[in-house]
Amino acid sequence: MSESVTDRATDRSPGRATDRTDFFHRHKDLLERAVAAAGDRDHWSPHPESPSPKVYGPEAAPAGEATFRAHLGSAFKLPGHPQSGTVAVGERSPYGLPLDVDYPQVTPEEAVAAAKAAASAWRAATPDVRAGVAAEILSRLNAASFEIAHAVHHTTGQPFVMAFQAGGPHAQDRGLEAVAYAWAEQKKLPAVTRWTKPQRKGEPLVMEKTFTPVGRGVNLLIACNTFPTWNGYPGLFAGLVTGNPVIVKPHAGAVLPLAITVRIAREVLAEAGFDPDVVLLAAETADQRTAAELALHPDVRVVDFTGSKEFGNWLEEHARQAVVYTEKAGLNTVVLDSTDDYKGLLRNLAFALSLYSGQMCTTPQNLLVPRDGIRTDQGTRTAAEFAEDLAAALDKLLGDPERAAGTLGALVNDGVRARLSEAAGLGQAVHPSQTVDHPEYDGATLSTPHVALLDAAADAGTYTREWFGPVSFVIATDSTEHSLRLFTETVRAHGALTATMHATGEDVLEAARAAALEAGVHLSENLTGAVFPNQTAAFSDFHGSAANPAASATLTDSAFITGRFDVLQSRRHVAPETATATEES
Amino acid sequence: MSESVTDRATDRSPGRATDRTDFFHRHKDLLERAVAAAGDRDHWSPHPESPSPKVYGPEAAPAGEATFRAHLGSAFKLPGHPQSGTVAVGERSPYGLPLDVDYPQVTPEEAVAAAKAAASAWRAATPDVRAGVAAEILSRLNAASFEIAHAVHHTTGQPFVMAFQAGGPHAQDRGLEAVAYAWAEQKKLPAVTRWTKPQRKGEPLVMEKTFTPVGRGVNLLIACNTFPTWNGYPGLFAGLVTGNPVIVKPHAGAVLPLAITVRIAREVLAEAGFDPDVVLLAAETADQRTAAELALHPDVRVVDFTGSKEFGNWLEEHARQAVVYTEKAGLNTVVLDSTDDYKGLLRNLAFALSLYSGQMCTTPQNLLVPRDGIRTDQGTRTAAEFAEDLAAALDKLLGDPERAAGTLGALVNDGVRARLSEAAGLGQAVHPSQTVDHPEYDGATLSTPHVALLDAAADAGTYTREWFGPVSFVIATDSTEHSLRLFTETVRAHGALTATMHATGEDVLEAARAAALEAGVHLSENLTGAVFPNQTAAFSDFHGSAANPAASATLTDSAFITGRFDVLQSRRHVAPETATATEES
Structure with missing residues (x-):
């Protein structure tokens, strides 16, 4: 992962290249810093973990709480989202507060169809464009940290400061870490290169070769009740940046934090000129079994899962058409x-x-x-x-x-x-x-x-x-x-x-x-101070490992990325003297 | 993949570090060149593809043929290899020549047990040491190109020049490409790093963190009848360099090319101070079904396969304990x-x-x-x-x-x-x-x-x-x-x-x-000249793609590597002023 990772940037998306690369240019330095941090593994975070007014400003905390409270007893709006009615998932705060939020209802077939319809333009965008959009989503998630903290607090039962940190900045760190890995992994190869093979007699053989990262298909994210954002963001952002539409299937008990996340992601996608259905919410009640149905859909090619050993093992066993990344449980x-x-x-x-x-x-x-x-x-x-x-x-x-x-x-x-x-x-x-x-x-x-x-x-x-x-x-x-x-x-x-x-x-x-x-x-x-066995820091500590049965993935390493896309090649002869730039002619 | 990839080299294998790093130092420049080539994807090969006496010397062709002929009608010797009798696999040249070579017979249980016994020292070696051993094996395979060419010619039926090129230098190129990817992938992270997190009050938190790539387990290579070395070497070398012992299970009709390969690999391993059982030969007759038995063994954690769609699909379906890389068939x-x-x-x-x-x-x-x-x-x-x-x-x-x-x-x-x-x-x-x-x-x-x-x-x-x-x-x-x-x-x-x-x-x-x-x-x-649809060049062209059902792997990309090892981390507090070097104290 070198500093010059963006040198190979080429945006070949037709027409609105200027718009679509805006977010990339805004966040290019951050992305390069994130790639370097993931390589160095020293402490680094662009998302301050302190909820102090000195850091986030005096208005952030009350405004975030007010925004959270406005969700209560309302129908959650996701403009343009496919929807056949609403679903009352029955979220109830472990602190006693009833949430009473209704979400758009969407069948697995509708969700997959919408994701597929949105996929081709997203897939055709470059890794730079996708990484830029992802970084902008994370930046806006950071600005919404208090709203999300209250949503996490009242769905998971986490104490408030933890809900802020783990549900906000630390989850955003994990998301950015996945962006960095996904972006760098896709840029290891040149988009276009020249192959020149000397011949014993006469001119060399010369070919122009293109290498295009292509997402595997629909990426399903099945999130958990206790850490909906911290455990969910790595898969969400790894899936997105590698060119896959993502269907977010929250736990019935913790929908709101991810509904807010999906709303923000869709806003940024639309601003960047993409179909917002690149990110979809598939909320369900605890009695519905849409997760299993979605996971077996032939067009779902990647599944991210956090939760019980039983369902994780079931997914690994049955979702054979997909690459399955699980984080289950074990004996710490x-x-x-x-x-x-x-x-x-x-x-x-x-x-x-x-x-x-x-x-x-x-x-x-x-x-x-x-x-x-x-x-x-x-x-x-x-x-x-x-x-x-x-x-x-x-x-x-x-x-x-x-x-x-x-x-x-x-x-x-x-x-x-x-x-x-x-x-x-x-x-x-x-x-x-x-x-x-x-x-x-x-x-x-x-x-x-x-x-x-x-x-x-x-x-x-x-x-x-x-x-x-x-x-x-x-x-x-x-x-x-x-x-x-x-x-x-x-x-x-x-x-x-x-x-x-x-x-x-x-x-x-x-x-x-x-x-x-x-x-x-x-x-x-020998942890005896302020670092605890159960805490891992993004960009430095790995979380989970496929080396033991508690998980089939590590947050976040290359293996967490490489199963989500393929690089496809095309090659053609060119005359030895022709410059690469004539490709466009 | 930067030129400085070896800066992080640290050999922590106990005792005989000097011996074990010899091959690495001998081939370090080659490895760095190979990593750069895999990134650039221009034409590159250190293994000349011409069988001309001007390239390989006047003695190479007759000497290689004589060595090949000496195998006929004999018992193939693999000193120290686990063995319970011999197996007459019945190889017969498509050109009519009976081969009549007997190979060591080993049951799946014996093979896995020997591989596991050899694994721990191999796993404890550094990626540098393993890459050095692999590069030395390839260098000796190159020197044996004529012997292997005759073995490929008389097992696959390939015309001789093709058997030389595809079975020799081009297969060695594919092997070295896998070595380059595997080596670079394991060296993306520092072996030891320092994490320093500023605290609002007082001294920063400082931890020393180590990152150790660990092979998944026994790597089984199930090779094919038509291209035993070209299709076999990528998995063999990717498996080895990522720290796994490899059991080579050749097709009953094409054992000799891989038996020669295994012999050379074992010689190099022994010279480097490792148990030669890091590479094993599991020859079988066409009637035996040891491939299926080996593939389901709980300690076999990686399977490489080239061959029929039927057995490839069976492996993907049933070898659930393993990461399965297949190259099957399709409609070109x-x-x-x-x-x-x-x-x-x-x-x-x-x-x-x-x-x-x-x-x-x-x-x-x-x-x-x-x-x-x-x-x-x-x-x-x-x-x-x-x-x-x-x-x-x-x-x-x-x-x-x-x-x-x-x-x-x-x-x-x-x-x-x-x-x-x-x-x-x-x-x-x-x-x-x-x-x-x-x-x-x-x-x-x-x-x-x-x-x-x-x-x-x-x-x-x-x-x-x-x-x-x-x-x-x-x-x-x-x-x-x-x-x-x-x-x-x-x-x-x-x-x-x-x-x-x-x-x-x-x-x-x-x-x-x-x-x-x-x-x-x-x-x-528009191929109308000297490049043909069915040919791909290592370090430049990809072969196969998991993006369609004909394969679950690409030769060679990062995904072909990342499933073979995990990086495990340990962390401990250190005093802010302590230098990293004090780890050894």
Whole structure:
């Protein structure tokens, strides 16, 4: 990815080239910076993560909230969107607020037909033009961060600051990262080149060859309830920039954040002279099964999915006509051997388990601790003692209701509540989940993490299942070696999005790195400060890996891009002396 | 792909770094040149395609032939290779020569176990080390080009010069192209980087992050009868360089070229300090079904396949645990509208149909011609007249037995012979296939192309099947527009490896380009000289495309590489002032 990546830019779209390249020229520097950042993997973000008025201006927060509130009880407008009536999806805020937003209703056939009708002009545009449009969409999404933050807060139950950050700027970062990869990947080859092969006698053979990236077809995005934008934007923008129309199928419980996103995308597409149906919303109720129907449509050639292992595996098994990128679930694991900052370790882990009530696909579930203890700067702590210390750290973190609310958020749906009830009977509860009153919303259920002490040998049936929500286990093992073996075996078999090692010795850390490579999972080492196992930074940290069963994709790497388009070639002879520019004559 | 791609080279393999990087340092310039060539797509090859003594030296040809002849009637030696007895695969030259070579017998379980045992050190080596080993293998394969040429000639039936070029230097070019892509793709990210995030108060957060490419698992290569090396090397080298052990499963009729390849690869691996079982040979008889068994083995994570549509589709359907790259078959199409060099067009097409008796996955089968004729510099020629002219051009090309033998080669197997017999009854035969005596070998069956005149409407059932071998159709259509529509429809439905357009008007050529993009196939325009529709040049032309059903891969693009490895990350805090170099402390 070189700085000169735009040198090969050629816009061959007929007629309105000037209009269509406007957004590209506006964002060219940003795109080049993003490509460089994805290569360097140092910290970088053009989207400030602080919701402070000093950053977004004093009007942004109240204006965004007002815009959000205006959606409530209304029919969401998407001008020009194919529509046969409206659908009341029944979104209800985990904080008790009824949303009552109706969305355009569209059948799978209608959605695919509209996407296909919009596809050809979009496909004919250059990667530059598409990347420019995508960057403009992201810029306007950033301006709408407060509106989207409230929509995320009231559909996912995320605490507000998290909803702002993860649902706004961090999701926009992930989207821009996908744009950068998709743009650079399509520009690796020249649009037109000259091939000159010397001959033993006479003139050389000379051909002019063109290389055209062509999108695979309709890209379906099936989004999740908990991180509709953060997990959705990479697929949305990767699909768009590689020349595919995208049908956005939100989770019935979290439509609004993506409806706002689709509205903004369509506005930008129309301004750039494209059919806005390049991006479509396919809202459905929880009872409808349009996701499955859409995913099997012969013209749907790419599927992005975030959600349950069951449906993810079903998609991988059945959507054979498509390239399927899934982010499912697994057994996020922490291996504890030793630490020189036991307080920091406990603080970090307590927060990691509590953040958004453990409803992150990255929340640690299985904490593997040698039965006889870990060495710490506070002396050796057995597995049982460590479990008690963790329980105390959780109580300390969540003792203040305001702070608890700002950390825990609310339980997103009945599935999480059911799992939490079921977990109450498992192993030896060292920190039983407790209900906390929300200082502002009467309707919200706040629950502290449930932590149980398990035995590695006796309780394998329990900890080799995923318990999505505020449920984690301290698992007593025979030794660190045993922990690392268990880590590799369980993650290879059941997958994981995150893994963490706490150890002071370089030899143990090296063994952990080897175990993580064997398990196929990204590793965090000795997190005791302000970086948590469940957080990944766009442009620097990878999220997920096809190397283990929890996902079939990494956000964001080249493999996440290359399945979405093909480069097609044409070749013709030209006279040796003819210049490339005569192509147009 | 920048010139500085090696700046990030770091060999972290323990102990014998000096030995293992030797080959990399020897071939570093070549690798960088190859990466640049794959980006520029101008003509480039480090492997001379001429078998002339002036190029390869006066001794190369006789020495290569002697080495080949020494294999006949012997047991092929692969020192250290896992082996439970030997297998007589029954290779028989299409020119009549019995080969009688026995190969090591190995069960699928034994092969996978040996590959896995060899994998970890290979995976732990750096991309530089692996690319260096691969480049050395290719360099030695180039030195063995005459030995391999005879092995290809006497297993595939290719005429000798073609066997030398396609089986030797051109296959080596394709292999090196795969090495270049695989090497560059793994080096897009830094091995170690520093992440520094400013904090509102106090010191910045600083982390050191490592990125390690990790191969997916065992890579199975299922090779074909007609182009064992040309179609096999891309997968072999892409698999190797991305850190996977490769099990080579040759077609029972064409084992020797790949056995020689495996022997050379194992020699280089051993010299570089690796377990030679990183590359294994799994020879089988035509009756055994080890390919299917190997392809479903849970530890086989990548499959490369060239061959029939039926088995290719079966692999895509059933080898769900693996990433499957197939190159199958389709309806290679020529659309004729007009030409200003009718003689050149006929000469070019006659050669394209005759080369290796049409037994190339790229040989044109369906020639779409407006019933009322094409405009040429020799006047308008109706579809029927064009068919007669083509027949005459074939007779002229193949009239001399020596030249016919050097062009046609021999029919590779009974499947081709059966199809040729079946084709005799189809449509109106304008050039019935004729048998030609080989000037040197009594046992060879040489057959000229069978060309029949068909009707686009009446004979769709015939021309929408693939007739692999010397069978082509002149199909009378209503118009060029009709031809282009048929072209798009049939290729979208049944696939194609190649497409060719003959037209003098830029508007018609533009329409053909649009049709080819819609069909998802690479296009050649107005080939009337020394470049033929069925030939593609490594580093410049793409071969195949996942954009149509004839293949699920392109030789060679990034998608052919990215499914073979994942990048795994680890991260740890470091003090802001610590230098990266302290990692080793």
